Amino acid sequence: MQIMRKTSKREPDFGKDKIMSILLRLSPPVMLAQLIQALYNLIDSYFVGSYSESGLTALSIIYPLQLLMIALAVGTGVGINTLMSHFLGIGDRKKSDETAGVGTPLACAIWFAFAVICWFIMPFYADISTETKQIAQEVVVYGRIVCVCSFGIFFESVWTKILQATGNMKIPMVAQIVGAIVNIILDPIMIFGFGFIPKMGIAGAAIATVIGQSTAAVIVMFKGLKKPPKLSKFGHYIKRIYHLGFPNILMQSAYTFYIFGLNLILKTFSDQAVTVLGLYYKWQSLVFIPLGAMQTCIVPVISYNYGAGMFDRCRKTLKDSVLLGTTIMLIGVLAFELIPTQLLMTFSSDSAVISIGTTAFRIIGTSFIPLVTSLIYPVYFQAIGSAFKSSMLTILRTVVLLVPLGIIFAQIGLDFFWLTFPCTEIITTIVGFSLYKFEKRKMILHNNS
Template identity: 35%
Template sequence: MRGRFMTEENKMGTMPIGKLMMGMAWPAMFSMMIQALYNVIDSIFVSRISEESLTAVTLVYPIQMLLISVAVGTGVGVNSLIARRLGAKRFEEADQAASHGFRIAFINWAVFAVLGLLLARKYVSAYSDSAYIVENGSIFLMITMAFSLFVFVEVNTEKVLQATGSMLLPMLCSLSGAIINIALDPFLILGACGFPRMGVVGAAIATTIGQFISMCLGLTLLFGRKHQVTVKLKGFKFDWSTVKDIYNVGFPAMLMQSIGSVMLFFINGLLAFSGTAVAVLGTYFRLQSFIFMPVFGLNQGALPIMGYNYGARNKERLMQAYKFGIAVAAIIMTLGTILFLTFPKQLLGMFDASENMLEIGVPALRTICLCFIPAAFGILTSTIFQATGHGMLSMWQALIRQLIGIVPLAWLLLKMGGLTLVWWAWPLAEILGLLYSVIFVKKLYKNEIAFLGREDEK
């Protein structure tokens, strides 16, 4: 028996959508804003060492994104499966999904730890012949990948909690680690208050310690309280059909998340002739996280709501959540566009930008930010694809928006007009993604969503 938790009606099926979504989303939005803040602060402190240090961190950033993509993609699969099973009142299967998530986290960590220790130096050397960049970038990468267990376990813990409608507890987990990371930066990177000045290596250590704190708090909150799902530590039998169900949504979500890092592999290669251009691109991705992270937090609040109501076959609430999410995301992205168009020089100035970096970076920021508003529609449409179990639609959308569109366009525009034109690849690719989203969300509604609840009416 699950006690009172199973006799109460889940709020995801009853509470007004606007109040419900903002109540569930704001902790994740706030948490991801803090995550963006510590990434930016890390880079600001690293840039105080040298532009080469910033370039070293930028070159390994795609690998960090790939690692996070695997963790988050798996977590999205776990989240979606739990939410759908709870909505359908299949509680034992929800427990199975949560329990499998933790076993998968350990497997993913082992793979990344081994690859990081074996291949870090070869990877960085492929992008730079600077001894300083290769040395510092390699050490940074090895540290973060060797201790990536903290990330995999913490992300899975957050997704399990979110799937039950608990958004405040995951926020506390992320917030704790981010605050610790930010607090440690001046001491470990710059050597404040008598600490050794460790530069790029100090940034990696601060990040790892913050992730460890987040993981510990998450596990305490998950296992120290009662929730609608129970993670089994004993008497657990690994079931490949559950893993398949997780990755039906999780694998496309993982690919969707990792596409950004693959895109950066190629773009960094295209821009390898200019270390400053690489630094500008890395700076942009850290700055734009302030705009995209709140939308991704909104996405985290929307996913379990959509998944629950899809499982409960409640068409009206599913579509209300989708439309409300798009409206909020569009407002956030509009404000972000205004910020980047108006203050690009000031934004780059936070990273101690040189005159050459400003010359390249100001037009870059003003151009790329034109992709923000169409991205709002794409991100929330991706959420409804995932919530309804159609992860492949999300994957193809992300491929168009972040790889199939951007990389060929960037190569072509670079050949045609150099750095001035290359930045237009982002808004042009986002327009292609917008067209794809419109076509396939209409098909999803016509072929599937429109029929929800009709069986119950008969």
């Protein structure tokens, strides 16, 4: 018997409402929050770039570590979100609440471990990432502040996913918007100084970042902080949380290692080439908002329907999310093909950065359409509990393809290096589609048995 959860006007019914209607209801708040976050990243880079070109390069170098931090925080939250949605799908509210209760202690533990490790490794990381002493010093300063004081992003990510598991997208949206606005306001004040606040340069940008993250965490805390279960139950829930969340952690943390690897490859050409890759990821955060929203929204919907045995709705969710993502991503393609120089000049006046980046952006832009499916397929497999397939696609894309292809294309020349991106997304999409067809046949056989 299908068990339906209670719904209200504020929460869509994952098992009954039309899939497109659910996505269109859930996505806008997530997109708006991610838009503000993306604008924060862009504005942050703008002010740092106005302060110094070396600071802009330092941000590009520290970006992989920030992605690793996000991977641990969001991946843990996704595991909690997916397990909660599964329990809600089978009608077990108590276990869903207990799963939520594990979130806060877990967030505290992973933040502490991450902070300690980053403090000690930061000088070594800076030294292997650049040969320019000033840039290395700025990497250490910025990196230690944003990584050691990152408790805000760990708590905010977990509490946000707890709320999203029940369809509450509005409070997380408000939290991320307010946090980003606080960050944006503080950026110029902290970087250049204002009144009694001294000029702090790149350290000021880092301080503004962690204050914004902490502000967002406080907003979601009031609804996301749940009573933990008995200590004896923690091990069981943590094991299941990371079974479901590990693919997301792997996918996000793989970004860290492949961007770090690509930075090392580009370092052999010039610091400006490294800066171009960093600027690409800044603009990518804006262009990929619809895709990021789809990834966030489809996990609880698919997990709920899969737990309830409604496999047709799982496939429909995948189809509709790909359709929406692809349609909107066309805007990104046009922007990267038609105005790459203008995008680059927003942050840098360095002629070498503009020259390298114009070619790079036009080539990378061709990867945006196949990238939709290469990123959504792993999320789909994660949501139905197929961690192996999800992880396999992530490893294929980030370990087997991106850096090795980058090394190969770099041997031909810097302009050819950027072909790494479209080639990677096309291959990953083909493999993901093959795995999906296999999984679809399994579901059909299950329905007929």
